[in-house]
Amino acid sequence: MSAKKTKQIAIYGKGGIGKSTTTSNISAALADAGYKVMQFGCDPKADSTNTLRGGEYIPSVLDLLSEKRRVDAHEAIFLGFGGIYCVEAGGPAPGVGCAGRGIITAVELLKQQRIFEELDLDYVIYDVLGDVVCGGFAVPIREGIAEHVFTVSSADFMAIYAANNLFKGIEKYSNSGGALLGGIIANSMNTDFHREIIDDFAARTKTQIVQYVPRSLTVTQAELQGKTTIEAAPDSAQADVYRALAKRIAEHTDSKVPTALNPKELREWSAGWADQLIEIERASERARVAA
Amino acid sequence: MVVALKERGDGLPGAAEQSGPIEQLRYACSMGAMQTAAAIPRVIPITHCGPGCSDKQHNALTAANGYQGGGWGGGGVAPSSNATQREVIFGGTDRLEELIEATLKILDADLFVVVTGCIPDLVGDDVGSVVRGFQSRGAPVVYAETGGFRGNNFTGHEIVARAIIDQFVGAYDGEREPGLVNLWSLLPYQNTFWRGDLGEIKRLLEGIGLRVNLLFGPDSGGIAEWKAIPRAQFNLVLSPWLGLETAAHLQEKYGQPFLHIPLIPVGAKAAGEVLREIAAFAGVSERAEAFIAAEERTYYTYIEAFSEFYSQYRWGLPARFAIAADAAYALALSKFAVRQLGLLPARLIVTDNPPGEYRDAIAAEFRALDHDTEGTVEFLEDSYLIHQQIRSAAFGHKPPLILGSTWERDLAKELKGVLMEIAFPASYEVVLTRSNVGYRGAITLLERIYSTTVSRTA
Numbered sequence: 001m002s003a004k005k006t007k008q009i010a011i012y013g014k015g016g017i018g019k020s021t022t023t024s025n026i027s028a029a030l031a032d033a034g035y036k037v038m039q040f041g042c043d044p045k046a047d048s049t050n051t052l053r054g055g056e057y058i059p060s061v062l063d064l065l066s067e068k069r070r071v072d073a074h075e076a077i078f079l080g081f082g083g084i085y086c087v088e089a090g091g092p093a094p095g096v097g098c099a100g101r102g103i104i105t106a107v108e109l110l111k112q113q114r115i116f117e118e119l120d121l122d123y124v125i126y127d128v129l130g131d132v133v134c135g136g137f138a139v140p141i142r143e144g145i146a147e148h149v150f151t152v153s154s155a156d157f158m159a160i161y162a163a164n165n166l167f168k169g170i171e172k173y174s175n176s177g178g179a180l181l182g183g184i185i186a187n188s189m190n191t192d193f194h195r196e197i198i199d200d201f202a203a204r205t206k207t208q209i210v211q212y213v214p215r216s217l218t219v220t221q222a223e224l225q226g227k228t229t230i231e232a233a234p235d236s237a238q239a240d241v242y243r244a245l246a247k248r249i250a251e252h253t254d255s256k257v258p259t260a261l262n263p264k265e266l267r268e269w270s271a272g273w274a275d276q277l278i279e280i281e282r283a284s285e286r287a288r289v290a291a
Numbered sequence: 292m293v294v295a296l297k298e299r300g301d302g303l304p305g306a307a308e309q310s311g312p313i314e315q316l317r318y319a320c321s322m323g324a325m326q327t328a329a330a331i332p333r334v335i336p337i338t339h340c341g342p343g344c345s346d347k348q349h350n351a352l353t354a355a356n357g358y359q360g361g362g363w364g365g366g367g368v369a370p371s372s373n374a375t376q377r378e379v380i381f382g383g384t385d386r387l388e389e390l391i392e393a394t395l396k397i398l399d400a401d402l403f404v405v406v407t408g409c410i411p412d413l414v415g416d417d418v419g420s421v422v423r424g425f426q427s428r429g430a431p432v433v434y435a436e437t438g439g440f441r442g443n444n445f446t447g448h449e450i451v452a453r454a455i456i457d458q459f460v461g462a463y464d465g466e467r468e469p470g471l472v473n474l475w476s477l478l479p480y481q482n483t484f485w486r487g488d489l490g491e492i493k494r495l496l497e498g499i500g501l502r503v504n505l506l507f508g509p510d511s512g513g514i515a516e517w518k519a520i521p522r523a524q525f526n527l528v529l530s531p532w533l534g535l536e537t538a539a540h541l542q543e544k545y546g547q548p549f550l551h552i553p554l555i556p557v558g559a560k561a562a563g564e565v566l567r568e569i570a571a572f573a574g575v576s577e578r579a580e581a582f583i584a585a586e587e588r589t590y591y592t593y594i595e596a597f598s599e600f601y602s603q604y605r606w607g608l609p610a611r612f613a614i615a616a617d618a619a620y621a622l623a624l625s626k627f628a629v630r631q632l633g634l635l636p637a638r639l640i641v642t643d644n645p646p647g648e649y650r651d652a653i654a655a656e657f658r659a660l661d662h663d664t665e666g667t668v669e670f671l672e673d674s675y676l677i678h679q680q681i682r683s684a685a686f687g688h689k690p691p692l693i694l695g696s697t698w699e700r701d702l703a704k705e706l707k708g709v710l711m712e713i714a715f716p717a718s719y720e721v722v723l724t725r726s727n728v729g730y731r732g733a734i735t736l737l738e739r740i741y742s743t744t745v746s747r748t749a
Contacts, residue, residue, distance in 0.1 A: 062380060062381075065376070065377065065380070066377060066380075066381055069377070091380065092380055092381045092382055093381075096381065096382035096384070096414075096415070096416075096417075097378075097379065097380050097381045097382035097414050098379050098380055098382075098413070098414040099380075101376075101379045101380050101414075102380040102381075105376060105380060
């Protein structure tokens with residue numbers, strides 16, 4: 001066992017925004033670069049690591065815990081692409097029990113059994129479900145777990161609201177040794193105004209964009225094969241984007257406390273953008289008619 | 292412009308809305324209402340909660356409080372799901388189902404009442420659907436969501452009562468029986484003397500010609516009485532506030548009227564007034580007068596004998612008293628002390644956290660302790676504050692009489708006073724059938740107060 005420090009990173013974002021896709025590609029790129037990586041899915045759906053394992057589901061920590069009172073964490077760790085250790089926290093069926101407590105329990109279980117040290121990991125990447133709705137989903141940003149948080153967000157307002165909520169969570173825990181914000185991974189960036197919106201949000205909240213990730217058919221094709229883009233299309237331009245992102249995250253050292261917008265600021269900010277978008281729409285319509 | 296349906300009040304929230312840490316508590320949590328179920332003969336609570344919840348509640352209520360014992364089906368008998376991490380994460384309904392199934396096989400009861408603790412209520416266990424499954428098979432099971440964060444055991448008590456009424460007693464559109472009354476009064480087990488007191492209240496009501504669904508305690512007929520609730524002529528709420536919610540529900544459900552008398556009568560004065568009011572409401576006044584007269588003959592014969600001691604004893608009898616108890620006992624005993632013993636109130640403290648909407652009415656009752664004596668009640672739950680208030684009260688040159696709980700032991704020594712443990716927790720009393728209310732209970736209370744006083748320096 002070495003004394004090196006495992007770099008722990010948490011990736012948050014609204015449901016369906018591409019967190020698991022992005023996280024898995026970061027893990028794959030880091031593994032490709034020779035690092036020892038664990039990807040830890042923190043979502044009751046337990047599908048974060050699917051594309052690292054040929055589309056296959058793995059039994060989650062909580063699946064095991066539902067069968068017996070004491071769980072050996074090794075039984076919940078599976079090897080995936082490039083030797084990535086894949087773990088899914090799992091959780092209860094929708095509508096019952098407490099998924100937040102499930103996440104806490106699963107993370108604690110691996111910590112208690114000192115798995116990160118034993119596996120001599122360089123990176124643990126937590127892929128955390130949606131919004132910071134309750135204490136359980138804030139676990140990876142609380143003291144002693146992840147040091148850096150990144151959020152995946154598109155220019156869609158609901159995704160930005162979720163990111164803003166995450167920033168509130170980070171602000172809350174920042175004084176008590178919690179994780180700080182590395183930045184925004186801007187996903188589905190296909191037009192200039194997408195970039196403008198997300199850039200403006202980053203500026204307003206005093207954070208940075210780590211990488212712009214365009215929407216790409218390559219990703220969809222890879223996922224249909226149950227693979228990451230790094231594995232399925234390593235020579236594609238999209239794979240280069242993910243490798244660049246992984247490199248930036250690997251080199252990233254200084255995270256910061258973001259300045260979340262309050263509800264009024266957020267409303268005014270989005271209303272301002274809504275007006276601009278209507279103007280852009282009108283301008284392009286005028287141009288079309290003129291042509 | 293955002294406009295709410297009701298404007299927010301200015302300033303700090305009232306005492307009833309405030310919360311915070313308290314020391315030396317004087318009630319249990321909502322799930323303590325497991326003992327409400329256990330107080331009904333042949334009824335067993337099933338506790339769906341974490342390890343230790345059920346034990347803490349019943350130990351506080353039934354051991355540290357008069358060593359009453361958990362009852363036939365309460366206390367340590369009550370089955371528990373003992374919910375742990377697995378039930379938190381995945382929900383505990385499977386475990387509850389298994390527990391009810393096993394309970395029905397092993398335990399013999401007329402009715403089982405599932406009470407829930409914080410865990411199932413927080414994670415949102417659908418306890419209702421589990422219990423309805425058993426109900427549809429004809430099993431006598433009801434459920435009450437009594438998670439501790441919902442309030443104290445007074446809150447839990449009304450939740451349990453309502454659960455039994457709605458899920459077990461059910462609909463009724465038959466005739467009502469004149470002269471049959473449902474009694475809603477002291478909180479079983481919380482009030483150390485509830486068994487004897489309910490027995491005495493039943494004796495009084497029967498004395499004036501009524502038949503009583505006592506509902507709780509050894510003198511109750513158990514679930515047959517609960518089934519008979521809708522047949523009663525009326526509901527009698529004999530307490531400052533507890534039971535009002537249940538009575539209002541019964542009024543709505545069965546169109547059954549209720550009579551609210553905040554004062555549990557202690558001593559002949561109060562008993563005569565209260566019984567006359569009830570008799571007038573029920574239409575049995577004639578019989579009541581004969582009963583009251585007979586009771587007063589006996590009562591005042593004893594008081595006459597007592598008065599020799601009371602007027603002649605020269606070695607320091609209390610002149611002023613402080614009381615810290617639940618609203619029902621605080622009001623009942625204060626009125627007795629003022630009106631029948633001629634004592635003056637030094638501090639009047641209500642400790643059961645009555646809902647805000649009842650507080651003005653309770654305070655008004657205390658203001659009218661007697662025609663010439665006004666009292667100011669304080670609503671406090673924290674023993675530190677309660678002790679501060681009692682310590683700073685003016686007791687004159689006589690030993691203070693403190694009507695309180697075990698928590699006042701050290702304070703009574705400090706003030707060189709006389710302590711009567713009449714409220715939860717009463718850990719230096721063993722209480723079975725003893726009563727402090729009505730005619731007979733008042734005499735017993737006198738004996739106890741003055742035995743304690745004269746033996747104070749022995």
